Amino acid sequence: MAWSTTDIPCQRGRVALVTGGSAGIGLATARALAARGARTVLACRDVDRGRAAAAGLAGPADVVRLDLGSLESVRRAAAEVRDRYGRLDVLVNNAGVMFPPRPYTEDGFETHFGVNHLGHFALTVLLLDAMRQVPGSRIVTVTSLAHRIAPGGFDAAGARSGDGRRSVAAYGRSKLANLMFSRELQRRLADEGAETVSLAAHPGLSATALWHGDAPAPLRPVGRAALRFLARPPGRAAEPVLRAATDHRVPGGAHLAPGRLVETRGAPAPARSSRVSRDARAQLDLWELSEELTGVRYGQRTTSPRAARRHG
Numbered sequence: 430m431a432w433s434t435t436d437i438p439c440q441r442g443r444v445a446l447v448t449g450g451s452a453g454i455g456l457a458t459a460r461a462l463a464a465r466g467a468r469t470v471l472a473c474r475d476v477d478r479g480r481a482a483a484a485g486l487a488g489p490a491d492v493v494r495l496d497l498g499s500l501e502s503v504r505r506a507a508a509e510v511r512d513r514y515g516r517l518d519v520l521v522n523n524a525g526v527m528f529p530p531r532p533y534t535e536d537g538f539e540t541h542f543g544v545n546h547l548g549h550f551a552l553t554v555l556l557l558d559a560m561r562q563v564p565g566s567r568i569v570t571v572t573s574l575a576h577r578i579a580p581g582g583f584d585a586a587g588a589r590s591g592d593g594r595r596s597v598a599a600y601g602r603s604k605l606a607n608l609m610f611s612r613e614l615q616r617r618l619a620d621e622g623a624e625t626v627s628l629a630a631h632p633g634l635s636a637t638a639l640w641h642g643d644a645p646a647p648l649r650p651v652g653r654a655a656l657r658f659l660a661r662p663p664g665r666a667a668e669p670v671l672r673a674a675t676d677h678r679v680p681g682g683a684h685l686a687p688g689r690l691v692e693t694r695g696a697p698a699p700a701r702s703s704r705v706s707r708d709a710r711a712q713l714d715l716w717e718l719s720e721e722l723t724g725v726r727y728g729q730r731t732t733s734p735r736a737a738r739r740h741g
């Protein structure tokens with residue numbers, strides 16, 4: 430079914446948080462949500478950059494400091510959001526790195542896996558108390574076509590070892606983890622009868638700062654050619670993410686992407702997911718590993734009953 434950002438329903442009264450909302454596809458997502466009236470929270474590493482971005486949005490917008498490469502920062506950001514807003518209608522797990530400058534996060538995880546997956550895993554679980562009772566609440570995790578190159582097989586040693594700074598495989602693994610996480614989360618939310626649904630979306634290709642990382646030399650011409658012919662501006666690339674976040678006809682567990690030309694063009698439509706990304710046992714294993722590595726567990730209470738009543 431055709432869909433464009435003009436189909437986004439009114440978001441007034443809703444609170445939407447976008448990680449990495451100060452640039453690229455995250456900024457385009459935040460811009461569209463704010464324009465439809467959502468109170469939009471930009472969760473960013475660089476707060477000044479976040480404020481500058483927030484000032485340019487057409488609707489109400491705030492900034493929360495978040496470094497997904499630091500579990501301490503993730504805990505602080507989640508607590509701030511719970512205290513400030515009490516509820517969250519939309520969570521967009523968008524921030525990401527590819528070929529980052531540092532091999533490991535503050536907590537010693539390979540940077541792609543630590544930032545793109547573990548940081549979002551912890552943030553999401555810590556925010557669930559602010560979402561699971563909110564009718565129509567939606568969690569969208571941004572993945573990539575690159576998930577298809579990753580074979581899976583996550584373990585604790587791999588999460589902490591290997592210099593993935595210039596590794597396409599490390600990026601692909603982290604985006605596979607994003608997709609598997611969104612599916613396992615959906616299963617858990619459905620099992621507990623929560624109001625929240627979890628979905629995944631990928632943008633196709635867009636010539637954002639993501640591509641400014643230190644790519645391996647043989648890949649650079651391939652990347653340049655792919656971007657030249659297939660990239661779309663961030664505003665278009667954000668469409669699958671925006672549809673997943675706002676179109677209530679799209680059910681939990683869905684994975685959206687541009688519908689045409691190997692998922693790089695066209696209106697948002699169901700995407701192809703690799704076989705391993707659909708493996709329920711592998712999804713559960715990744716979930717349990719992520720709990721062990723982050724110390725953040727599903728079902729753990731994060732809001733005191735009194736605070737929940739206050740915001741109720």
Ligand SMILES: NC(=O)c1ccc[n+]([C@@H]2O[C@H](COP(=O)([O-])OP(=O)(O)OC[C@H]3O[C@@H](n4cnc5c(N)ncnc54)[C@H](OP(=O)(O)O)[C@@H]3O)[C@@H](O)[C@H]2O)c1
Nearest residue numbers: 449452453454496497498523524525573634635637638639
């Ligand atoms: N562009 C593409 O072709 C493409 C294709 C497939 C999937 N994606 C996915 O789309 C998402 C958005 O990427 P983009 O293309 O918009 O890239 P981008 O322009 O580089 O934006 C990435 C955002 O993530 C933030 N970020 C990076 N590390 C962070 C950290 N440790 N903590 C908090 N925020 C952090 C960045 O903040 P700073 O400004 O502080 O660095 C920036 O706001 C990513 O998940 C990416 O994997 C993109």
